[in-house]
Amino acid sequence: MATRKTAAKSNVSTDELLSYYRDMLLIRRFEEKAGQLYGMGLIGGFCHLYIGQEAVVVGLEAAAEEGDKRITSYRDHGHMLACGMDPNGVMAELTGREGGYSKGKGGSMHMFSKEKHFYGGHGIVGAQVPLGAGLAFADKYKENGRVTFTYFGDGAANQGQVYEAFNMAALWKLPVIFVIENNQYAMGTAQKRSTSTEEIHKRGEPFGIPGELVDGMNVLAVKDAGDKAVAHCREGKGPYILEIKTYRYRGHSMSDPAKYRTREEVQKMREERDPIEQVRGMLLKAEVGEDKLKEIDKEIKEIVNASADFSKESPEPALEELWTDIYADEIPQEVN
Amino acid sequence: MATEILMPALSPTMEEGTLAKWLVKEGDTVSSGDILAEIETDKATMEFEAVDEGTVGKILVAEGTEAVKVNTPIAVLLDEGESADDIETSSGGDATKSEQAPEPDKPAAQQPQAAPEIKAADTSPDWPEGTAMKQQTVREALRDAMAEEMRRDGDVYLMGEEVAEYQGAYKISQGLLDEFGPKRVIDTPITEHGFTGIAVGAAFGGLKPIVEFMTFNFAMQAIDQIINSAAKTLYMSGGQMGAPMVFRGANGAAARVGAQHSQDYAAWYMQIPGLKVAMPYSASDAKGLLKSAIRDPNPVVFLENEILYGQSFDVPDLDDYTVPFGKARIWREGTDVTIVSFGIGMRYALEAADKLADDGIDAEVIDLRTLRPMDTASILQSVKKTNRCVTVEEGWPQPSVGSYISSVIMQEAFDYLDAPVINCTGKDVPMPYAANLEKHALVTTEEVIEAVKKVTYK
Incomplete structure (x- = not known):
C-alpha cells in the first residue's frame, strides 16, 4: 500500500516500546480468543475483530491524557482494552453475562465505561461521529481542556452526517480528533469501489479542518500524529483529522466469506507490515532479550485466559434485568 | 496438553456445516492465524484459522464430511513434546458441557413482567386551591x-x-x-x-x-x-x-x-x-x-x-410550577361517555362536549398530556363509570394512539363496555394543500359528535 509515512521520532524509550508491545499483544490475543469463543457458540450475533489494527488505538491512547474521551463504532474491543477497561468485563459482555460492562445487555457492539471515558461502542455506521463532536461540545462548554477521539472507518467516511459534524465542529472549534481508521474495506467493498477520492484526510479541507495521512501499522507514527492532533485541539484551534491507514486481517465480522480480497494480500500484510512484529523487531534491536518478550507473552496469555474463564463462569443476567435501565430515576453523576 | 479443535460456528445462525477441505495434514506445525480448513456454511465457504500454536496430531473428521455439528472436535493440536499417542479420544460427538453456550433457561411465558400494573388514578389538583x-x-x-x-x-x-x-x-x-x-x-x-x-x-x-x-x-x-x-x-x-x-x-x-x-x-x-x-x-x-x-x-x-x-x-402564577409525567387531566366531568384526547385533539374534544351537552349528553373529557408514560388508570376509571369511549387525535389511524387506548380498554375493562370504542383520527391520506380538502383530512368536531352519538346509541 502506498502510504506516506509520518516521520517517527527516534527517541522513544525501551519502556515505551515495551508498553506498546504489551498493549497491542493484549488486543491481538484477546481478539483471537474472542474468535475462538465465537466459534464455540459462546459469543453470539455480530463480532467484529480488531486484529491487524492494534497500532491505531495503542498509538493514540499514548497521546491521550486522563479525562480525554473516546467513542467508536462496533469494531470496539481494541479501543476498550487500550483505554484500560478490564478484559474480564469486556469478554463477559461478549458472552452476554452479568459480569459484562453492560450486564450482558449491550453485547460486542454496545459497551461503555464512564470511568474510563469510553462512550461506546455504536452499531449504526457513522452515528458516533456527531456524538463524538457532541462530547467535545460538552467539554468546550465546560472549558475543561479535554479532547475527544472520535473513531470511524473508511466506510463511515461516506456518511452524510459525518460532514454535518465536520461543519459544526469547525464552525464551533470543537476539540475533537476525527480518527478515520482506513482499513481499506467497507465491509467487503474496497475503498476504490466505494469512495470517490483516495485521500480521505483531505475531506476536511473544505471545512477548514487540517488532516494528515498516517501509517497505521507503525505505532510510533500513530503516536506522533496523535500528539500533534491533541496539541492542535488543546490549543483551541478546533478539530483535526487523522486518516490512519491500517489493515484488518480478519473478516468484517465472523461470517465473512473473504471473497473480496486475496489470501495473498492478507498474508503479505501480515508478513511485511505487522504492527506487533515491527515493535518486536525494535525491542530485539534494543537488546531486550527474547526472555523478556516471552515473559510478556505469557503474562498476556494468562490475562486473556482468565478473561475467557471469567466470561464463561459469570452467570447470565437475572431475568429481572430485562426490565431495568430503560428509564433513569436520576442523572448519573459525571466521573472526572 | 493436547488441545481439541472444535467445529466452529461461523455465523450467528450456524448449527452445522460441511468440512469442505483440510489445508493442513497430520504432523504439520501451525501457528495462530494459519488457515486450517475450509468450512461451508449455509451462506458461504469460509476459511477457519488456528488460534493456538502446535502440531496437528490427529484429524478426527475427514474432509468432505457434511452436517458436522458445531462444537464437535474435528482435530487435535499437540503442544511441544507431545506425540499423537498422548491423545485421549474424547466423546467424539459432543463437546465438553461446560464449554457450551448456556441454554435459555426458561420459556418466555414465565419471564417476570414489569407489566403496567393498574394503579388507582391520581386525581390530585395540579395547583393548590386559591392559587392566583x-x-x-x-x-x-x-x-x-x-x-x-x-x-x-x-x-x-x-x-x-x-x-x-x-x-x-x-x-x-x-x-x-x-x-x-x-x-x-x-x-x-x-x-x-x-x-x-x-x-x-x-x-x-x-x-x-x-x-x-x-x-x-x-x-x-x-x-x-x-x-x-x-x-x-x-x-x-x-x-x-x-x-x-x-x-x-x-x-x-x-x-x-x-x-x-x-x-x-x-x-x-x-x-x-x-x-x-x-x-x-x-x-x-x-x-x-x-x-x-x-x-x-x-x-x-x-x-x-x-x-x-x-x-x-x-x-x-407560581415561582416553580411543574406537572408530573403520566398524570392525565380531567377537563370536564361527565357520566355518559369518556372522550380521551391530547394536544390539539383537545380542541375538538372540548368543542364536541359543549355541543353534546346541548343535546343532553354528558361527556367526560380527559387530556392525557403525556403519551409515555400514559395514564391508563384515569382512562379505565372513567370508562368504568361511563361504559363508553371515543378517542380523538389528528394523526393517522394505522396505528393511532387511540388504537392503543382501545386495546388497553378491551383488555382491562371489556366487561364495562356498552359499545365498541371509536377512534376519531385524521384521514388515512397525505395532507392535501387545498383548503377544503385539508379541513376534511383532519379530524372534525362533527365526527367526534357523531362517534359519541354512535357509542351512546343516540
Whole structure:
C-alpha cells in the first residue's frame, strides 16, 4: 500500500516500546480468543475483530491524557482494552453475562465505561461521529481542556452526517480528533469501489479542518500524529483529522466469506507490515532479550485466559434485568 | 496438553456445516492465524484459522464430511513434546458441557413482567386551591419554562435552527439570547441529523440540551439519533449513561403547508421504550410539563402545535410550577361517555362536549398530556363509570394512539363496555394543500359528535 509515512521520532524509550508491545499483544490475543469463543457458540450475533489494527488505538491512547474521551463504532474491543477497561468485563459482555460492562445487555457492539471515558461502542455506521463532536461540545462548554477521539472507518467516511459534524465542529472549534481508521474495506467493498477520492484526510479541507495521512501499522507514527492532533485541539484551534491507514486481517465480522480480497494480500500484510512484529523487531534491536518478550507473552496469555474463564463462569443476567435501565430515576453523576 | 479443535460456528445462525477441505495434514506445525480448513456454511465457504500454536496430531473428521455439528472436535493440536499417542479420544460427538453456550433457561411465558400494573388514578389538583392565575399564551408559557430552567441549571442549553438571533422561527425562544448569551442559545446550520447527534453526544458528556426542531417533520432526518442513540443507550450501557435531554418543536398539521410539513408523530415516538413523550394542550401544561421534561434524566420528545402557540389559557402564577409525567387531566366531568384526547385533539374534544351537552349528553373529557408514560388508570376509571369511549387525535389511524387506548380498554375493562370504542383520527391520506380538502383530512368536531352519538346509541 502506498502510504506516506509520518516521520517517527527516534527517541522513544525501551519502556515505551515495551508498553506498546504489551498493549497491542493484549488486543491481538484477546481478539483471537474472542474468535475462538465465537466459534464455540459462546459469543453470539455480530463480532467484529480488531486484529491487524492494534497500532491505531495503542498509538493514540499514548497521546491521550486522563479525562480525554473516546467513542467508536462496533469494531470496539481494541479501543476498550487500550483505554484500560478490564478484559474480564469486556469478554463477559461478549458472552452476554452479568459480569459484562453492560450486564450482558449491550453485547460486542454496545459497551461503555464512564470511568474510563469510553462512550461506546455504536452499531449504526457513522452515528458516533456527531456524538463524538457532541462530547467535545460538552467539554468546550465546560472549558475543561479535554479532547475527544472520535473513531470511524473508511466506510463511515461516506456518511452524510459525518460532514454535518465536520461543519459544526469547525464552525464551533470543537476539540475533537476525527480518527478515520482506513482499513481499506467497507465491509467487503474496497475503498476504490466505494469512495470517490483516495485521500480521505483531505475531506476536511473544505471545512477548514487540517488532516494528515498516517501509517497505521507503525505505532510510533500513530503516536506522533496523535500528539500533534491533541496539541492542535488543546490549543483551541478546533478539530483535526487523522486518516490512519491500517489493515484488518480478519473478516468484517465472523461470517465473512473473504471473497473480496486475496489470501495473498492478507498474508503479505501480515508478513511485511505487522504492527506487533515491527515493535518486536525494535525491542530485539534494543537488546531486550527474547526472555523478556516471552515473559510478556505469557503474562498476556494468562490475562486473556482468565478473561475467557471469567466470561464463561459469570452467570447470565437475572431475568429481572430485562426490565431495568430503560428509564433513569436520576442523572448519573459525571466521573472526572 | 493436547488441545481439541472444535467445529466452529461461523455465523450467528450456524448449527452445522460441511468440512469442505483440510489445508493442513497430520504432523504439520501451525501457528495462530494459519488457515486450517475450509468450512461451508449455509451462506458461504469460509476459511477457519488456528488460534493456538502446535502440531496437528490427529484429524478426527475427514474432509468432505457434511452436517458436522458445531462444537464437535474435528482435530487435535499437540503442544511441544507431545506425540499423537498422548491423545485421549474424547466423546467424539459432543463437546465438553461446560464449554457450551448456556441454554435459555426458561420459556418466555414465565419471564417476570414489569407489566403496567393498574394503579388507582391520581386525581390530585395540579395547583393548590386559591392559587392566583394569569393569562398566558402557550408560546409565552414555553419560553418561560425554558428561561426558568436555564436560570436554575447552567448545564441546560438550547440549540436549533433560528433559535437565537431570529428569536425562534415561531418566537418560542424570544429573548433567550439576550438573557443567556450565544454560549447557551445556539443557532445551528440546517442539518438536523448532525446537530441532533451533537446534542445527544453533549448529553452523554454531562450537559442537558434542549433541541428545538423547527417542526418535527424535519426530525425525521434525525430520528436515528433520537431512537438509536438517545433512547437506547441507558439500556445498552447497563445503566451507566444515558441522554438527559429534550427534543421539542411544532408537531402535526399547521395550515395549508402540504403533506411534508403536516405530520403528527405522536404514535411514532410513543412506541419507543427509553423515550418519554409529552403532548400538551394548554399553556399551563405546556409550562409545567416542559419544566419537568428539562429536569428529567431521560430523553423526552415534547410535541407542540403551531396552531396552539397563540392560544391563551390560565396559568398558575407560581415561582416553580411543574406537572408530573403520566398524570392525565380531567377537563370536564361527565357520566355518559369518556372522550380521551391530547394536544390539539383537545380542541375538538372540548368543542364536541359543549355541543353534546346541548343535546343532553354528558361527556367526560380527559387530556392525557403525556403519551409515555400514559395514564391508563384515569382512562379505565372513567370508562368504568361511563361504559363508553371515543378517542380523538389528528394523526393517522394505522396505528393511532387511540388504537392503543382501545386495546388497553378491551383488555382491562371489556366487561364495562356498552359499545365498541371509536377512534376519531385524521384521514388515512397525505395532507392535501387545498383548503377544503385539508379541513376534511383532519379530524372534525362533527365526527367526534357523531362517534359519541354512535357509542351512546343516540
